[in-house]
Structures are given as C-alpha cells and as structure tokens.
Amino acid sequence: MQTFASTITKVFYGTLIHSVSIKEIEYIKQGLLFINNQGKIAKLVKNVAQDKIECSLEGVDSEKIVHLNDDQFIIPGFIDTHIHAPQYTFCGNGHDLPLLEWLDTYTFPRESKFQCKDYARKLYTKSVARSLRHGTTSACWFATIHLDACKELVDIIHEQGQRAYVGKVNMNQNSPDFLVETTESSVRDTRAFVEYVKDVNATLTHKPLVTPIITPRFAISCNSELLTELGKLAKEYDLPIQSHLCENMNEIGFTMSLFPNSANYTSVYADHGLLNDRTIMAHCVHMKDEELDLMKEKNAGISHCANSNFNLKSGMANVREMLNRDIKVGLGTDVAGGYSPSILEAFRASRTCSVARDMETSLVVAELFYLATVGGARVMELEDTIGNFVVGKEFDAILVNTAVDNSPVDIFDHDNVETKFEKYLFVGDDRNNEKIFVQGREVRLPGSEVASRK
Numbered sequence: 344m345q346t347f348a349s350t351i352t353k354v355f356y357g358t359l360i361h362s363v364s365i366k367e368i369e370y371i372k373q374g375l376l377f378i379n380n381q382g383k384i385a386k387l388v389k390n391v392a393q394d395k396i397e398c399s400l401e402g403v404d405s406e407k408i409v410h411l412n413d414d415q416f417i418i419p420g421f422i423d424t425h426i427h428a429p430q431y432t433f434c435g436n437g438h439d440l441p442l443l444e445w446l447d448t449y450t451f452p453r454e455s456k457f458q459c460k461d462y463a464r465k466l467y468t469k470s471v472a473r474s475l476r477h478g479t480t481s482a483c484w485f486a487t488i489h490l491d492a493c494k495e496l497v498d499i500i501h502e503q504g505q506r507a508y509v510g511k512v513n514m515n516q517n518s519p520d521f522l523v524e525t526t527e528s529s530v531r532d533t534r535a536f537v538e539y540v541k542d543v544n545a546t547l548t549h550k551p552l553v554t555p556i557i558t559p560r561f562a563i564s565c566n567s568e569l570l571t572e573l574g575k576l577a578k579e580y581d582l583p584i585q586s587h588l589c590e591n592m593n594e595i596g597f598t599m600s601l602f603p604n605s606a607n608y609t610s611v612y613a614d615h616g617l618l619n620d621r622t623i624m625a626h627c628v629h630m631k632d633e634e635l636d637l638m639k640e641k642n643a644g645i646s647h648c649a650n651s652n653f654n655l656k657s658g659m660a661n662v663r664e665m666l667n668r669d670i671k672v673g674l675g676t677d678v679a680g681g682y683s684p685s686i687l688e689a690f691r692a693s694r695t696c697s698v699a700r701d702m703e704t705s706l707v708v709a710e711l712f713y714l715a716t717v718g719g720a721r722v723m724e725l726e727d728t729i730g731n732f733v734v735g736k737e738f739d740a741i742l743v744n745t746a747v748d749n750s751p752v753d754i755f756d757h758d759n760v761e762t763k764f765e766k767y768l769f770v771g772d773d774r775n776n777e778k779i780f781v782q783g784r785e786v787r788l789p790g791s792e793v794a795s796r797k
C-alpha cells in the first residue's frame with residue numbers, strides 16, 4: 344500500500360515566501376514543504392522548530408530534507424506571460440525605432456532566419472536556457488511562422504524542462520515577402536503544429552508541461568479569413584490564444600483602417616472568436632474604457648510589458664485601472680521589445696511605469712510580486728496548478744540565495760527575511776537563483792549536473 348511517506352520525494356525546511364492575495368505576501372518561517380512524486384505540494388507545515396522536525400515528518404526519511412540557511416528562501420517560479428523566442432538573438436539591440444518601423448527593420452529580418460531548423464535549434468536552446476536561468480518556470484512563447492522551427496522549440500523546452508505555452512505565429516498580410524504565409528498554409532501548419540505537440544505529450548510519463556497556443560501575430564498581419572479560421576481552431580482544440588493589442592497609436596490606426604466594421608481594436612479579436620477566458624493580450628497600453636469593459640466581460644488576460652513599452656516608446660499602460668476592474672494581469676518580458684528576459688526586470692520596469700503614471704496610486708511590492716507569480720498563473724488560466732505554495736498545486740519554484748559568490752545583493756547584520764527578499768527583488772539577478780524547480784523536478788542550469796527531462 345502506498346503511504347504518504349512513500350510518495351514524498353523531497354522536503355524543504357526553511358523560509359518560504361509567496362503571495363496569498365494581491366495585497367499580502369506571506370513569509371513562512373521554519374516551514375516544512377513536502378513535495379510528492381507527482382511534483383505536487385503534498386503538505387505544508389509552518390513554524391516547525393528545529394528540534395521538532397523529526398516528529399513532523401510523518402515517517403518521511405530525514406535524508407530527503409533540504410535544509411535552507413538564513414540567506415536562502417524559496418519563492419514560486421516566475422511566470423513570463425509574453426516573450427518572443429526568436430527575438431532573443433537581438434535582445435538589447437535596436438531600441439531606436441517605434442513599433443512598426445522596429446518590426447520592419449529588426450524583427451522580421453531576424454525572424455526569417457528561423458526557416459532553417461538547425462539555426463532554430465541553436466538559437467532556441469539559448470533563448471529557453473536564459474529564460475529558465477532567470478527563474479521563469481512558465482513562459483508564453485511566440486515562435487515564428489516556420490513549422491519545423493516551432494517543433495524544435497517544443498523539443499528544446501521539453502529537454503530543458505520549462506512549463507510553456509508555445510505559439511506558431513500566423514502572418515498572411517502586411518508582412519515582407521520573406522516572412523509571410525498564405526491563409527491555407529498558415530492554417531495547415533498551425534493544425535500540424537498542434538497535432539505535433541499533442542503527439543509528443545502522449546509519449547510522456549509525466550503530466551505534459553507544453554501546451555500549443557493559437558498565435559495570430561496581431562490583427563495587422565492576419566486578414567479576416569485567417570483570424571476566423573484561427574478562432575475556429577482554438578475552439579476545436581480548446582486552446583489558449585495570444586496576440587498583441589493596443590501597443591502603439593500608429594498600430595491602432597492601421598488596424599482600424601483594416602477592420603472598419605469592428606467597433607475598436609479589442610473588438611477585432613472578439614469579432615473573430617479570439618477573445619475569451621483563455622486569451623492573453625500583450626501590452627494594452629492605449630485601451631478605451633469600452634475595450635477594458637470587453638476584456639473584463641470576456642475574462643481575457645493582459646500581459647503587462649513595461650520594459651518593452653519604455654524601449655519602443657509605446658507608452659505606459661494603466662495597470663491600476665486594469666486591477667480596479669478586476670481584469671487578469673501578469674507580467675511579460677516581451678524580449679526583444681524588452682531588453683531583458685528577466686521577470687525581475689519586468690517587475691522593476693512595472694513599478695517605474697506605475698510611479699511615472701501616478702505616484703499616488705502606484706503599484707506596491709506585494710502587488711508586483713503577485714503579478715509576477717499568481718497574476719501570471721491567472722492569465723494562463725493555471726491558477727489551480729501554479730503561482731504559490733497552496734497544497735495540491737505543482738511545485739514550480741526558485742531557491743534563492745542572497746549570499747552566493749559574486750552576489751549582486753549585499754546582506755548586513757540588520758537584514759531580516761523581509762529586507763533580504765526585497766533586496767533580491769530590486770537588486771538581485773540570476774546569480775541568486777541557486778536552483779530552479781518545475782513540477783517538483785530540479786531543472787538543469789548551465790554548469791549544473793542535474794539530468795534533463797524528456
């Protein structure tokens with residue numbers, strides 16, 4: 344008979360930090376966190392004195408305990424609700440142009456290189472590794488239009504062990520000759536991609552981590568026929584959907600000239616069956632009241648990409664207004680509009696954005712940390728699976744060490760758990776991410792010996 348103890352693979356003892364609501368971060372001291380063989384949080388006991396550990400173990404072998412020291416703590420893994428895998432190749436470059444010119448000058452030529460599968464494998468291996476290294480345990484990836492390269496990205500994500508939504512991008516109009524599809528090939532390849540991910544998932548011995556996501560690049564690059572077909576595919580396979588929305592004024596003007604029968608940009612997606620509770624819209628910087636109403640009515644989520652919105656000079660999204668309306672919001676790095684694949688950088692840019700918009704109502708640390716974790720989980724409709732350390736959820740986490748060699752964070756005698764955590768949020772970086780876990784398994788970071796998972 345399977346006993347509780349026999350299902351436990353690991354127990355962490357020490358400080359655990361997570362969001363219990365948008366207003367509250369819980370600091371669990373002397374916590375005992377039990378992880379089972381399904382990668383789930385099986386039990387959480389708080390305030391266990393050192394000499395009481397043994398009697399709280401319920402028969403679990405004490406060799407399974409990982410003892411954290413005073414400079415270490417565990418937090419939920421970060422959730423990047425918007426990132427472009429091919430754009431990592433020019434991450435940090437090309438912030439001199441606004442969106443539409445930036446796409447034509449930098450983005451489309453670079454993305455066209457992914458028609459070569461070998462190139463895709465080489466570059467995507469780096470994109471995914473870098474994202475994981477920064478503590479992103481779940482990501483919503485845009486790939487490119489190229490089917491073979493999209494499959495490579497899925498394989499690489501499986502090999503490296505990240506949780507992900509992966510989208511084959513659709514583009515059949517207003518795109519350069521070297522990066523465009525027909526309606527037929529776009530729909531055919533999207534279906535083939537979805538079937539590929541389903542087939543790979545069917546071979547796994549663990550619960551699948553990768554989900555295909557329907558990904559019309561944005562309304563400018565997809566005609567009405569294609570948007571309609573993609574809406575049908577999303578429904579047929581019950582898939583999430585991602586795209587871009589109201590990022591830049593010229594983009595909005597161009598979109599409305601292409602879709603004059605829709606009431607506004609948000610309605611363009613709704614009118615084509617692409618706006619529902621599984622939709623993730625990146626940016627939403629220039630939203631009219633009625634567009635926010637529509638997002639709320641459809642229970643669609645927003646990926647706030649402040650770093651990108653500063654770099655491409657798109658504007659500053661009103662996240663406070665989104666939260667007041669109880670719209671789902673998560674953070675996105677939007678590499679390479681954003682110059683960093685780190686959600687910590689997204690957290691910082693989001694704070695600066697909210698302060699610059701309105702100091703009085705700016706976002707506080709608890710809210711920003713929530714957006715980086717639970718908020719992202721809600722946007723992905725995975726709130727019951729990840730985001731914090733509620734018993735029954737899967738264990739996606741970062742073991743942070745504020746005192747690693749070469750740490751960017753300096754710790755002093757007066758520091759406590761709260762100040763160490765806040766320093767990590769504002770001063771820390773990937774050097775402080777000592778271990779990363781997805782679905783209870785430690786993922787392999789560059790230089791580490793942990794086995795990869797297929």
Ligand SMILES: O=c1[nH]c(=O)c2nc[nH]c2[nH]1
Binds near residue numbers: 427446561651677680
């Ligand atoms: O920031 C952005 N990055 C992109 O690649 C893109 N494509 C359409 N709209 C976009 N916005």
